[in-house]
Amino acid sequence: MEQLNEFWNEALKIIEEESSAVSFETWFRPISPYGIQGNCLYLQVENPLAKDMLEKRYFDLLRNTIKQVAKRDYEIIILLGNELPQKLVTEKNIQKSHNDIPRNLNPKYVFSSFVVGNSNRMAHAASLAVAEAPARNYNPLFLYGNSGLGKTHLMHSIAHYILEHNNDAKVLYVTSETFTNELILSIQNNRNEAFRNKYRNIDVLLIDDIQFISKKEGTQEEFFHTFNALYESTKQIIISSDRPPKEIETLEDRLRSRFEMGLIADIQPPDYETRIAILRKKAERDNLQVPDDVMAYIAKNIASNIRELEGALTRIVAFATLTNQNISITLAENSLKDIFSENASAPLTPNLIQEIVAHHYNIRIEDLQGSKKPKNIAFPRQISMYLCRKLLDISLPKIGEGFGGRDHTTVIHAISKIEKQLENDTALQNTILQLEKEIKGQ
Numbered sequence: 001m002e003q004l005n006e007f008w009n010e011a012l013k014i015i016e017e018e019s020s021a022v023s024f025e026t027w028f029r030p031i032s033p034y035g036i037q038g039n040c041l042y043l044q045v046e047n048p049l050a051k052d053m054l055e056k057r058y059f060d061l062l063r064n065t066i067k068q069v070a071k072r073d074y075e076i077i078i079l080l081g082n083e084l085p086q087k088l089v090t091e092k093n094i095q096k097s098h099n100d101i102p103r104n105l106n107p108k109y110v111f112s113s114f115v116v117g118n119s120n121r122m123a124h125a126a127s128l129a130v131a132e133a134p135a136r137n138y139n140p141l142f143l144y145g146n147s148g149l150g151k152t153h154l155m156h157s158i159a160h161y162i163l164e165h166n167n168d169a170k171v172l173y174v175t176s177e178t179f180t181n182e183l184i185l186s187i188q189n190n191r192n193e194a195f196r197n198k199y200r201n202i203d204v205l206l207i208d209d210i211q212f213i214s215k216k217e218g219t220q221e222e223f224f225h226t227f228n229a230l231y232e233s234t235k236q237i238i239i240s241s242d243r244p245p246k247e248i249e250t251l252e253d254r255l256r257s258r259f260e261m262g263l264i265a266d267i268q269p270p271d272y273e274t275r276i277a278i279l280r281k282k283a284e285r286d287n288l289q290v291p292d293d294v295m296a297y298i299a300k301n302i303a304s305n306i307r308e309l310e311g312a313l314t315r316i317v318a319f320a321t322l323t324n325q326n327i328s329i330t331l332a333e334n335s336l337k338d339i340f341s342e343n344a345s346a347p348l349t350p351n352l353i354q355e356i357v358a359h360h361y362n363i364r365i366e367d368l369q370g371s372k373k374p375k376n377i378a379f380p381r382q383i384s385m386y387l388c389r390k391l392l393d394i395s396l397p398k399i400g401e402g403f404g405g406r407d408h409t410t411v412i413h414a415i416s417k418i419e420k421q422l423e424n425d426t427a428l429q430n431t432i433l434q435l436e437k438e439i440k441g442q
């Protein structure tokens with residue numbers, strides 16, 4: 001049993017991570033949890049606008065977060081102070097199951113929201129088989145495929161499924177970036193023992209984007225031992241990567257052969273029918289009315305990345321809401337024109353950003369990607385890294401890769417340097433604005 005306030009604070013922490021600072025402070029921070037009666041959770045807000053926004057725009061976030069923290073589906077009722085039921089016998093305690101869903105699992109990434117088609121049938125079946133009987137037949141399970149095709153979605157689904165069916169299972173999902181950072185910290189702070197305990201005393205380890213440990217010998221060494229310890233005690237390991245083990249350069253052979261010991265399943269770009277099914281599912285989940293011809297228009301134009309497919313739908317709906325128009329093909333064409341237009345037909349990639357920055361500073365793109373450090377090159381390089389982070393949905397190590405395999409700490413340093421300078425350097429603010437426009441083809 002837990003106090004309602006503590007429970008609410010826990011939910012707020014998750015919402016804070018999921019929403020922008022301004023919407024968090026405006027809509028969520030002022031909410032007071034009022035009480036619980038039966039299956040209803042009452043939340044009190046200060047004004048009608050907040051109530052409207054929370055009900056119309058943020059309801060899914062609220063409901064999913066509360067479900068994640070409470071491990072049950074409460075009916076959420078948002079009320080103004082004067083609407084609160086006088087005689088509500090509120091419970092100030094909330095029943096929680098003892099195995100919380102880890103914070104880093106996205107509540108939306110479950111098997112029931114994953115659309116199965118020819119391109120991912122095998123990966124889906126293998127994931128479900130592992131979730132139903134961990135460490136039985138397929139160990140490790142190695143999932144690979146290009147960015148945005150559903151690897152993380154499947155991994156989270158496995159973790160959710162195992163936790164739902166076995167309350168005591170110890171399931172740990174991390175990216176290889178987190179694994180590496182924690183390893184470095186543990187060495188710095190002399191806490192290697194704690195690190196090993198954390199990674200070896202579990203039943204299921206899911207490690208996402210393993211390709212990033214390829215250039216890190218120390219991390220590979222530690223992961224090799226973690227892998228062996230878990231495998232020998234019949235614990236399940238699930239790994240994802242953007243390529244198969246044999247194509248991960250500089251991966252030690254002993255690790256590669258470990259990865260190849262179990263089942264390897266790939267995910268390919270979805271066919272047209274699957275793309276339509278994914279769009280339908282998203283529209284249904286988010287309660288959006290989108291005509292069939294608009295779905296077809298998106299599915300025909302975006303074929304290789306599901307994140308982009310979903311992004312296009314979101315953009316169209318946002319455009320329609322903001323301009324108060326019905327969703328139609330013309331509106332879809334307008335709202336996506338800068339994505340599909342000639343100018344921007346080159347998709348946003350680190351390369352495109354480097355090209356535009358290099359042109360702006362009159363240097364060669366190879367200089368940005370190389371290791372020279374003179375100021376006339378180092379500064380544009382930092383700007384390019386900053387823009388990659390701001391405009392592309394890719395991780396710090398992936399950005400580092402595009403700049404001659406630089407470490408993610410270098411990328412963090414570059415980004416924070418530019419951010420700091422932007423605070424009071426208006427010339428730089430203008431340059432960045434101009435570069436962004438060029439990159440987006442505006």
Ligand SMILES: Nc1ncnc2c1ncn2[C@@H]1O[C@H](COP(=O)(O)OP(=O)(O)OP(=O)(O)O)[C@@H](O)[C@H]1O
Nearest residue numbers: 113114115146147148149150151152153278306307
């Ligand atoms: N088959 C599917 N059905 C429904 N949604 C999907 C499917 N595949 C992917 N998605 C959605 O597409 C988005 C991108 O998927 P995800 O993050 O799992 O990709 P990824 O392969 O892990 O990419 P990256 O390598 O860039 O991390 C997510 O919002 C996910 O829910």
